[in-house]
Amino acid sequence: MNKILITGAAGQIGxxxxxxxxxxxxxxxxxxxxxxxxAYGKFIQHETCLSLDVRDASALAQLVADAQCDTIFxxxxxxxxxxxAKPLEAWDINVNGLLNILEVARTYHCAVxxxxxxxxxxxxxxxxxxxxxxxxxPKSMYGITKVSGELLCDYYYHHYGVDTRGLRYPGLISSxxxxxxxxxxxxxxxxxxxxxxxxxxxxxxxxxxxxxMYMPDAIAAAIQLMExxxxxxxxxxxxxVAAMSFTPAQLAAEIQRHLPDFTISYQIDPIxxxxxxxxxxxxxxxxxRAEWGWQAHYDLAATVADMLKHITLNEQKINVKVxxxxxx
Ligand code: SER
Numbered sequence: 237m238n239k240i241l242i243t244g245a246a247g248q249i250g251x252x253x254x255x256x257x258x259x260x261x262x263x264x265x266x267x268x269x270x271x272x273x274x275a276y277g278k279f280i281q282h283e284t285c286l287s288l289d290v291r292d293a294s295a296l297a298q299l300v301a302d303a304q305c306d307t308i309f310x311x312x313x314x315x316x317x318x319x320x321a322k323p324l325e326a327w328d329i330n331v332n333g334l335l336n337i338l339e340v341a342r343t344y345h346c347a348v349x350x351x352x353x354x355x356x357x358x359x360x361x362x363x364x365x366x367x368x369x370x371x372x373x374p375k376s377m378y379g380i381t382k383v384s385g386e387l388l389c390d391y392y393y394h395h396y397g398v399d400t401r402g403l404r405y406p407g408l409i410s411s412x413x414x415x416x417x418x419x420x421x422x423x424x425x426x427x428x429x430x431x432x433x434x435x436x437x438x439x440x441x442x443x444x445x446x447x448x449m450y451m452p453d454a455i456a457a458a459i460q461l462m463e464x465x466x467x468x469x470x471x472x473x474x475x476x477v478a479a480m481s482f483t484p485a486q487l488a489a490e491i492q493r494h495l496p497d498f499t500i501s502y503q504i505d506p507i508x509x510x511x512x513x514x515x516x517x518x519x520x521x522x523x524x525r526a527e528w529g530w531q532a533h534y535d536l537a538a539t540v541a542d543m544l545k546h547i548t549l550n551e552q553k554i555n556v557k558v559x560x561x562x563x564x
Contacts, residue, residue, distance in 0.1 A: 237307040237347070237462060239265050241300060243290050243337070244311030246270035248413045249351065249405075249454060253309060254285075256455050267303050271312060290333035297340050307462065309349045310337045316355050316378035317508050318417035323377040330381035331388075338392045338400070347399035349462050350389050352474045354406050354447050355419075356382040359514045366516040368476050368523040375514045386474040393472055401461050402473040404519065406447030406481075408454050409539055411546035419511045423448055423487060427543045430491050430498045431551050439505035442485040445517045449479040450534035450542070457530060464528040471527060476519040479532035480539070490540045 240257055244250045245268030254268045269288035288295060290312045300308070312333055319326030334350065341348045357366060358373040372383050382404075389400035407420025414428075415421030422438050429436035457477050482490075488500040524530035534542070 237261060239303060239305045240267065240307045240309065241303065241305040241346075242266065242268045242309045242311060243288060243333075244270065244313060245285055246272055247311055247313075248315070248408060248410060248416050248418070249451070249458075250309075250311045251413045252410060252451050253311070253455050253458065256459065257309075260459070267299070267305060269299065290336055291328060293336040293339065296336050297343065300340050300344050300346065305344070305346055307347045307349075308337055308341060309458065309462075310334060311351060313351070313381075314378070315416055315418035315421075316353075316376055316511050317419055317421075317505075319378035319381065320376055320507055320511065326377050326381055330378070331384050334385050334388055338388060338398060341398050341400075342392060342396045347401070347462065348389065348392075349458055350385055350400060350402040350473065351458070352382045352386050352402055352404045353378070354404060354515045354519065355379040355511070356386060356404055356474070357514075357516050361516055363517045365518060365520040366476065367520055368471065376511050378511075379514075389473040399466060400473055401469070403457055403461060403475050403477050403524070405454060406449045406478060406519065408449055408451055409543065410451040411543050411550070412451070419508045419515075420446055420448065422484060426484075426487060426491065426500075427547045430495055431544065431547045434495060434497050435499050435501070436488070438484045438488075438500055438502050439508055440484055440502075440512055441504055441509060442500075442502055443483050444509070444512050445481055445483045446512060446515060447478050447481050447518055448536075448539075449477070449532065450539040453479050453532045453534050456533075457524075460530065461524075461528055469527055471523050475524040475527070475530070476521045477524050477530055477532075478519045478521040479534060480536045481518040482536055486536070487540070490536055491544070494540065494544050 258266045268285045314326045392398040393400045415424045426436045
């Protein structure tokens with residue numbers, strides 16, 4: 237990786253990944269791009285973030301050619317709940333946008349990182365120890381776009397030799413990026429509500445168990461996979477990665493160990509509950525461990541302690557708006 241283009245740099249993963257890649261590879265070698273103006277200006281300076289719509293193939297090609305990029309972290313995507321509300325737009329951004337990335341990568345010989353998700357599985361998939369190679373019949377539009385993306389990445393590798401690689405992420409928890417319309421976002425919202433109001437009204441049922449990961453592990457996984465020698469990879473795309481698996485009730489109990497007066501109530505959003513109910517509870521990440529040495533460092537206790545520390549500090553420094561619980 238010498239010159240890195242990031243799409244979706246202002247999004248959930250992009251904000252932190254951009255900073256880590258800049259620290260590691262030098263700011264001038266990282267080109268962050270975003271459709272929306274970076275929303276995290278209060279948290280992170282993205283003064284050099286360029287405007288890019290991944291659906292605009294010629295603008296994308298021009299940028300990659302001008303900057304002489306050799307690697308693309310393609311993060312631009314709609315998350316699950318938004319995709320369910322806007323299925324055609326989700327297909328356009330998540331699938332047609334990826335196709336543009338793969339075409340430009342083929343033309344300019346770039347490696348591509350593509351984040352898939354636990355959402356690429358469906359109710360016919362085994363819920364526990366979900367195998368690396370398992371049946372994939374997702375019921376959400378988000379999941380359909382992610383399976384399509386996995387297959388497109390495989391296709392471009394096998395047919396054109398494009399160095400595509402990717403992970404199936406669990407729900408991601410970030411102390412920097414605010415939630416952006418995902419089903420697992422309750423596990424971020426809850427920290428802001430806990431610090432500010434000592435109460436959270438959760439949109440998933442108390443017993444909804446899902447795979448989760450703290451953002452530093454998610455960022456490390458992406459970079460480690462992209463830095464791995466190609467010869468050691470058998471799967472390449474869509475590696476299952478896992479770190480911890482918990483329910484809203486278990487997360488609330490862990491927060492209460494730090495904030496004993498914190499309380500939680502439940503007001504179920506049927507759309508997000510249905511999505512969550514169709515997703516695996518815990519992925520088997522044996523292939524990632526065996527092929528490129530993947531290992532998570534943050535469990536539930538470490539994540540909660542670190543999140544509360546950072547969110548409390550942020551609250552003291554700036555007047556952060558509490559994320560909106562639901563959307564229409
Ligand atoms: N966190 C994502 C979502 O909830 C799933 O990958 O949409």
